[in-house]
Amino acid sequence: MADKLHFSLVSPSRELFSGEVDHVIAPGTEGEFGVLAHHAPFMTTLKNGIVRVLEGDAVKMRIYVRGGFADVTPAGLTILAEEARNLTDAKAEDVDAEIEAARLKLLALDSGDTKQFALQEQIAYLEGIRAALAN
Amino acid sequence: MPSLKDLKNRIVSVKSTQKITKAMQLVAAAKLKRAQDAATAARPYAERMAAVLANLAASAGGGGPKLLAGTGKSDVHLVVVMTAERGLAGGFNSYVVKLARQKITALQAEGKTVKVLTIGKKGREQLARDLGSLLIGHVNLSDIKGNDFAESAISVGLMLTKSYEAGDFDVATLVYSQFKNVLTQVPTAQQLIPAKAPEGAPKIDLGGAMYTYEPDEAALLEALLPRYINTQILSALLESSAGEQASRMTAMDNATRNAKDLIKALNLKYNRARQAQITKELIEIISGAEAL
Numbered sequence: 001m002a003d004k005l006h007f008s009l010v011s012p013s014r015e016l017f018s019g020e021v022d023h024v025i026a027p028g029t030e031g032e033f034g035v036l037a038h039h040a041p042f043m044t045t046l047k048n049g050i051v052r053v054l055e056g057d058a059v060k061m062r063i064y065v066r067g068g069f070a071d072v073t074p075a076g077l078t079i080l081a082e083e084a085r086n087l088t089d090a091k092a093e094d095v096d097a098e099i100e101a102a103r104l105k106l107l108a109l110d111s112g113d114t115k116q117f118a119l120q121e122q123i124a125y126l127e128g129i130r131a132a133l134a135n
Numbered sequence: 136m137p138s139l140k141d142l143k144n145r146i147v148s149v150k151s152t153q154k155i156t157k158a159m160q161l162v163a164a165a166k167l168k169r170a171q172d173a174a175t176a177a178r179p180y181a182e183r184m185a186a187v188l189a190n191l192a193a194s195a196g197g198g199g200p201k202l203l204a205g206t207g208k209s210d211v212h213l214v215v216v217m218t219a220e221r222g223l224a225g226g227f228n229s230y231v232v233k234l235a236r237q238k239i240t241a242l243q244a245e246g247k248t249v250k251v252l253t254i255g256k257k258g259r260e261q262l263a264r265d266l267g268s269l270l271i272g273h274v275n276l277s278d279i280k281g282n283d284f285a286e287s288a289i290s291v292g293l294m295l296t297k298s299y300e301a302g303d304f305d306v307a308t309l310v311y312s313q314f315k316n317v318l319t320q321v322p323t324a325q326q327l328i329p330a331k332a333p334e335g336a337p338k339i340d341l342g343g344a345m346y347t348y349e350p351d352e353a354a355l356l357e358a359l360l361p362r363y364i365n366t367q368i369l370s371a372l373l374e375s376s377a378g379e380q381a382s383r384m385t386a387m388d389n390a391t392r393n394a395k396d397l398i399k400a401l402n403l404k405y406n407r408a409r410q411a412q413i414t415k416e417l418i419e420i421i422s423g424a425e426a427l
Contacts, residue, residue, distance in 0.1 A: 010183055012285055012369055014176040030349050043187070044349035045358050069359065071187050078183050082362070083285075118289045 003037035006076025009051065009063060011084045016063060023054035024077055026070050035070075035077045042072040048128045050087070051079060062087040064132050066125040085129055092133045099126045139412065142405040146398060153394035159223065160387035167317070167380035173282035174314060174373040181370045185332070188363050191356055192332040194346065200353070202296065202360040205329035206305045211248045213271075213304040214239055215295075215327065217311035217371055218258030219379040220277045225386035227312060227320065227379055228257040234322040235310040239266065250304060254291065255375075282376060288369035296361050299328050311371040312378040318385065320378035327367060330360050 004020035025034045027049030035042075046068045053061040065081035072078075106119045137145075192203060216235040218228045235251075235258070242249050251266060253259040254274040263270060274291055276284075295307055307328040312320045348355055 008179075008183075010180040012177055012180045012288075012366060013173070015179045028349060041346045042349070043191070043346060043355060045355060068362075069187060069355075071183075071190075078187075080180060080184055080187065117293060118286055122286075 005035060005037040005039070007035075007053065007079075008076070009065075009079045009081060009084060011065075011068075011081045013083075016081075016084050016086060017053070017061070021053050021060070022056060025052040025054065026079060027051070027065070028070065035072055038074075039072045039077070041074070042070075044070050046070055046079070046081070048125060050132055051081075051084075062132070064090075064125075064129045066121070066128070083125060087129070087132055090129060090133060092130065095126055095130045095133065099123060099130065102126060137408075139405065139408055142401060142408060146401045146405060149394055149397050149401065153391055153398065156387045156390040156394060160384055160391060163380045163384040163387060167377060167384055170282055170373065170377035170380050171314075174370070174377045177370055177373055181366050184359075184363055184366050188330070188359060189332040190346075191352065191359060194352060200357050200360060202299070202328060202364070203330050203356060206302070209247065209305045211250065211304040211306075212242050213250045213252060213295075213298075213307040213328075214242075215252045215254065215291075215307060215309045216258045216262065217309065217375050218253070218255035218261075219375065220256045220275075221379075222257055223386065224379050224383035225389075227382035228255075228261065230320075230322045231310060231312050232258055232261045234324060235262070236266075238308065238310060238324055239269070254372075276372075282373060284369055284372040284376070288365050288372055291368050292361060292365035295328060296364065304328075309368070309371055311375050314374040314378040314381070317381045320382060325367070325371070327364055330363055 004022065005024065006019075007021045007024050008018040009016045023034060023036055025032060027047050028044045029047045030044065032049075033044070046065060048066050049064070051063045051065055052059050053063070063081075064085050064087055065079065066083040068079060068081040068084075070077065070079050102119055102123045106116065106123070109116055109119070214235055216231065218231050222228065239249050239251065249269055250271045251262060251269045252272045252274070253262060253270060255276050259270065259273050272294075274287065276287065279287060298304065299307065306326065309325045309327045311323060311325070313323040315321055
């Protein structure tokens with residue numbers, strides 16, 4: 001078996017994953033990329049999408065991230081996500097409810113409120129999760 | 136000499152105050168635990184973010200986007216004062232405001248223009264008294280439940296970067312209360328804009344290899360810097376909230392203990408007064424009997 005890659009995924013609110021894995025596929029802004037152990041130093045921005053953690057050839061975990069950064073150093077891969085959710089324990093109904101709540105909140109805001117932009121991003125993120133859960 | 140009834144009333148009133156302070160202490164202790172957990176959970180992100188930024192900034196040299204390099208002058212300063220929404224937390228809010236005042240006075244003495252943005256009601260109340268003309272805005276935190284500060288941090292960050300780009304100020308400094316531990320919160324002034332890469336961030340050993348950047352360094356910095364500023368605001372909000380609860384817990388603990396001492400003293404006084412009255416009545420009866 002090849003060497004393991006140290007992978008950690010953190011969001012502002014918590015550390016979602018930290019451990020040794022075989023292979024990680026992440027959604028870079030310039031295209032999806034895979035990272036194995038001993039990858040060359042590399043840094044990129046991420047777009048909304050699914051980060052897949054692979055053990056051998058099997059997908060072990062899928063995490064939906066909202067933007068952020070990936071930083072590959074000899075020490076391993078670090079993903080700094082704006083927000084992230086593990087798709088294995090997310091429920092479609094819950095996400096639907098959250099989208100609905102966010103929409104209502106957006107409607108309640110005055111135009112020009114600085115929170116508007118943040119909420120629109122939030123809705124796009126939640127819809128992304130919903131779409132990822134659907135297939 | 137207060138009457139027996141007066142003393143009794145006072146004892147009752149101090150006792151109910153004690154009940155309130157005790158309850159507030161317990162509530163603050165529970166909230167502190169949660170606030171501390173939230174602050175701890177946010178730390179890995181902030182640390183990694185700082186490391187990534189330090190790395191990028193080092194390769195960008197002195198240049199880079201305006202958010203990193205600055206506007207080239209420092210005429211207009213924005214002081215962001217972060218306090219709590221509620222009082223009764225000992226000197227928590229006052230310490231932050233005191234530091235902010237020092238900072239503002241020092242800047243004004245240097246002939247700079249100072250603008251003030253307040254986050255949290257208490258800071259605004261205190262600053263509005265004498266520096267009201269400098270206040271340019273206020274961020275309300277009262278409708279935030281638990282420690283869900285992410286949204287506010289993003290909107291504050293966006294507001295700051297926007298007005299910075301518009302040329303409203305040259306330097307932004309955040310004054311907040313840093314959470315050292317439950318007993319100590321240190322009021323701190325931290326430069327937010329232009330962003331400063333943290334000193335002493337661990338240098339990553341690349342083993343002689345070169346970094347590949349995608350899309351490119353400038354674009355990465357452009358995307359990273361606003362987020363770095365948001366992260367700094369978020370961790371300041373979390374630390375401030377943990378500090379507020381810790382400070383309130385200590386203050387209420389002191390108040391409860393104070394009330395206990397007061398009750399003891401009042402009880403003693405009450406018993407003495409009661410005994411004096413009994414003695415007086417006895418003397419009256421005895422002297423009345425003797426007179427017969």
